[in-house]
Amino acid sequence: MSEFDWIDRYLRPLAKSPGADGLRNDVGVLRPAGSPLIATLDTLVESIHFLSSDPLDTVGQKLLRVNISDILCKGAVPRDALLSIAMPEAFTEDQFAALCEGLSRDLDTWNIALIGGDTVRTTGPLSLSLTLTGTCLTESVIQRSGAREGDTLYVTGKIGRGGLGLRDAQSGIESDHAAHYRVPDIPPLNIADLIAAFATASIDVSDGLISDAGHIAQESEASIQIDLGQIPFAETVRDAEHALEMATSGDDYQTLFTAPAYDQHRLHATAKTLGLDVTAIGSVCAGECIKLSLNGADVPVPARTGYRH
Amino acid sequence: MSEFDWIDRYLRPLAKSPGADGLRNDVGVLRPAGSPLIATLDTLVESIHFLSSDPLDTVGQKLLRVNISDILCKGAVPRDALLSIAMPEAFTEDQFAALCEGLSRDLDTWNIALIGGDTVRTTGPLSLSLTLTGTCLTESVIQRSGAREGDTLYVTGKIGRGGLGLRDAQSGIESDHAAHYRVPDIPPLNIADLIAAFATASIDVSDGLISDAGHIAQESEASIQIDLGQIPFAETVRDAEHALEMATSGDDYQTLFTAPAYDQHRLHATAKTLGLDVTAIGSVCAGECIKLSLNGADVPVPARTGYRH
Structure with missing residues (x-):
């Protein structure tokens, strides 16, 4: 044939x-x-x-x-x-x-x-x-550039699975993470409803969470402060280095978005109703950069914030 | 950088x-x-x-x-x-x-x-x-399957330039045909007006004229009779073999289409007004195959009717 x-x-x-x-x-x-x-x-x-x-x-x-x-x-x-x-x-x-x-x-x-x-x-x-x-589901398209000072930063699902999964797959280890590396575990369809109802800016986490948050910060001409301790990582965080590894490895295919802080309670209630796993991990402030912290202490932003193929 | x-x-x-x-x-x-x-x-x-x-x-x-x-x-x-x-x-x-x-x-x-x-x-x-x-420019999309018995078959521009151009380009000859192989000389934008106004079925000549006419015949469940002597070839035809070579070499990117025979005069007049180069080269009849002729004599359809990459 x-x-x-x-x-x-x-x-x-x-x-x-x-x-x-x-x-x-x-x-x-x-x-x-x-x-x-x-x-x-x-x-x-x-x-x-x-x-x-x-x-x-x-x-x-x-x-x-x-x-x-x-x-x-x-x-x-x-x-x-x-x-x-x-x-x-x-x-x-x-x-x-x-x-x-x-x-x-x-x-x-x-x-x-x-x-x-x-x-x-x-x-x-x-x-x-x-x-x-x-x-x-909106009248105008949600851009990367819509984040405003005072907005909260959210992410869906778990972060770091892409990087952990690649490592496992390359080592021949058949883990849940390796399965996610091959067939990304993306948010369910009704994440679109939540994003359409609340988001001011959004992106998918493909390069790495910090890199992708940086795209929102840059396009929105704002600064984004991320609390590494709040990020729902795929593994229990050992230290800042371990957190940064998972926040920069990419291939997560989760949704990262900003929404007004005054909508926080309503957003969490809607997410719960829709069965969506959404976590607040930071906020938008004045400036034009990324600021990281863990347990109240500043963490320097690494030179490599993500991985682009 | x-x-x-x-x-x-x-x-x-x-x-x-x-x-x-x-x-x-x-x-x-x-x-x-x-x-x-x-x-x-x-x-x-x-x-x-x-x-x-x-x-x-x-x-x-x-x-x-x-x-x-x-x-x-x-x-x-x-x-x-x-x-x-x-x-x-x-x-x-x-x-x-x-x-x-x-x-x-x-x-x-x-x-x-x-x-x-x-x-x-x-x-x-x-x-x-x-x-x-x-x-x-039409209310419904023109398909390959709309050709009807009695329709006339038309083609735009010249046929055979893709094959001749590939040969020249491979030999390092800088001809008009080689230029067409690299940057296809496609019909102008207003061919869309002519097609929208008249065509019952259409396709672009990418695989080879005979092969692409065969797609229309097959999808329309009709037979298409092509007079090789009417095809506007890029070179003066020496014999049937030469004609078949140019009609099967592909990469022409001209438009091949059918339109009702009763529209023939109006179609040619419109083409002239629009400055379009359109030639009648055959007709649609009962059956479900391609029939070729040259100077009134039947020409067997070659085994290879086109070239698919």
């Missing part, structure tokens, strides 16, 4: 929406939206963004989730996807099928319509790009 | 639209459209879809044009773009700047807003993906 039959057999069945037309048109049709329509495009390259030893169904799920994370953090709901697969010469049908199985799983879970894309050969490693659109 | 400064220096200036927010948000904002919004995603890999010797500004233009061609052939106008660049380790700032210069040129020419994307490293060759949206 040729690689073009693979598309028929494995990829076409994933493209079930009317806008996909079974991948039989040159283009996909984006579903109309009454509210702002946003789009993100993330690329994963073998041995850079995932390990050659990672099962390919997990790679398919990771590709979707790193993009879903970008949409959710903006208070938006994932919608339509276009997929580019650049396959190495030695890529087999079984590998293609496994990749599609992982994609299928998360397309279904997140109710995303695959509407188009491209499948090509490469002389290099497996490279995957996904464009994902999302419908905002 | 680090590769992330390159984004600031070369890529950010291209993202001028409000929806791009200077590439400072995790997502881009798609511009709302009253009519159907479509999207395409094409990937170019070095040494597969372009030559390592091709100047990088031409690669940037080619990346845009292979996608623009998909949008135009659907009777739609290009709109917003997301860009993924996977750079080899040895990629230099000058190379990045050249690539962006080519992108900038065609983003401006075609009035396309770059609203987001991703820049990563790869251990493999330079790989570029572009997602491009388009606004249809």
Whole structure:
């Protein structure tokens, strides 16, 4: 069976929406939206963004989730996807099928319509790009630049799992963290409701929490004070160095956002109702930098605040 | 200067639209459209879809044009773009700047807003993906499946230039065809008006004219009869073999479409008014295959009707 039959057999069945037309048109049709329509495009390259030893169904799920994370953090709901697969010469049908199985799983879970894309050969490693659109639950898009003095800084889930998981996966240790490195444990869909209702600025934690908080500070022309002792780390913190390691390792794919301090009680109550795991970890103040503390003592900001691939 | 400064220096200036927010948000904002919004995603890999010797500004233009061609052939106008660049380790700032210069040129020419994307490293060759949206000038999207018995088959521009250009470029010959191989000479923007007004089915000629006509025939459950003698080839045809070579080599990025025979005079008059180069080359009939002829004699359909990368 040729690689073009693979598309028929494995990829076409994933493209079930009317806008996909079974991948039989040159283009996909984006579903109309009454509210702002946003789009993100993330690329994963073998041995850079995932390990050659990672099962390919997990790679398919990771590709979707790193993009879903970008949409959710903006208070938006994932919608339509276009997929580019650049396959190495030695890529087999079984590998293609496994990749599609992982994609299928998360397309279904997140109710995303695959509407188009491209499948090509490469002389290099497996490279995957996904464009994902999302419908905002707000009238205007939440930016990185909206944080205001007096806002509180929040993060969802646990921080440090990406870095710990990479270490475990590279060592062949099958831990929960390694599972998160392969298939990121991202916030549930209704985080979009919370973000849309409260956030003044938001970002997903992909580079590293401190680095990503720095993006909000920079774009908002404000300073962000983070209490390392408040961050919900994946491991019990031994010392500042250990905390900084987990706050800079990235690949967490949690949502980091700011919201007015006066909304703090209402925000926590809403999060509880929605079953969301949200923690206040700092605040926005005057200035234009990141300030860190642990147990009341200042902690110097490390030179490397995150990891960019 | 680090590769992330390159984004600031070369890529950010291209993202001028409000929806791009200077590439400072995790997502881009798609511009709302009253009519159907479509999207395409094409990937170019070095040494597969372009030559390592091709100047990088031409690669940037080619990346845009292979996608623009998909949008135009659907009777739609290009709109917003997301860009993924996977750079080899040895990629230099000058190379990045050249690539962006080519992108900038065609983003401006075609009035396309770059609203987001991703820049990563790869251990493999330079790989570029572009997602491009388009606004249809019709109320419903033109499919490959709309051709009806009695329709006429048309093509824009010249056919065979992609194949001839690849041959010249590989031999180091600086011909017009080689220039077209690097920067495809696609139909002008107002082809979208003609397609929207008349086409029953359409596709862009990327695999090869016969292969792409076959896609229309298959999806429309109809037969397509092509007179090779009517095809506007890039070179004077010597014999059937020569004609078939040019009709199967692909990379032409012209628009191939069907329209009702009764509209033929009006269609040619409109094309003339719009300054468009459109030629009738065949017709749609009952059946479900491709039939070829030259000077009144049947020509067997070759086994390889096109070239897919």
